[in-house]
Amino acid sequence: MSNEKSFHLTEPDRKGQPREVSRSRRYAMKGGTGSQVDRRSDRQTLTGVDVRKAQESIHRLTPLWVKFGARMIGSDLDRRLAKGEAPESSRLMEERIQQIATPRARQVLARNWLDIFTESDVSLKLFDLRVPVVYDRIIAAEAEIRAMIVALMAPLPNAQGVAMSRWLLSDGAGPLYNPQCTLDLGSRLRQIVEHLDPLAPQAT
Secondary structure, three states: OOHHHHHHHHOOOOOOOOHHHHHHHHHHHOOOHHHHHHHHHHHHHHHHHHHHHHHHHHHHOOOHHHHHHHHHOHHHHHHHHHOOOOHHHOHHHHHHHHHHOOHHHHHHHHHHHHHHHHHOOOOOOOOOOOOOOOHHHHHHOHHHHHHHHHHHOOOOOOHHHHHHHHHHHHOOOOOOOOOOOOOOHHHHHHHHHHHHOOOOOOOO
16 A cells, blocks of 8 residues: 555545545534444433432322321321331321421411411410410520421421420420410420520420
8 A cells, every 4th residue: 555545544634535524524413323322321320310210209299098197186296206216117107297397387386486476475365366475484485485496497496496396386285375284485485496406405
């Protein structure tokens, strides 16, 4: 092979470019064999990821009986969670945490706590089924109540703290409603604030 032919095969000029080389380059510009293989593998990888996500999504679907049951016995689940029962102890407990920890649910809870101040100023009417709050305790613990409301609206509060807040608000035998209860309301509220902060040491 002459030097001239060798030169044209390795470094051809624009006019004398072999047809095979130009065809391969045009093919490559349109997405040649190598890029097609890469793209096929990319599509296969993405498809595999999508399938795995879909399967995980199916596994995460909660049966209606679990959703309904968690609401029906929500007060009992709140009480158990407030006392320290493990969140993963049952499917009902896991679902209840999902229900009470949403921003919307916590906003409603915070408003209910704010309503306590209004209720403490209003005398109950005849046949009113609401349990009256202990007015003096509400006034004495106003700062703690407001601090707890702020903690409830934090981005990621601890689920146990949310359950403690819910249970204290609904417990008719607790310090909020029962004058005979010896538990200090202010101390309980400060304990709840500590539990609401996931980075704070857990109070006992």
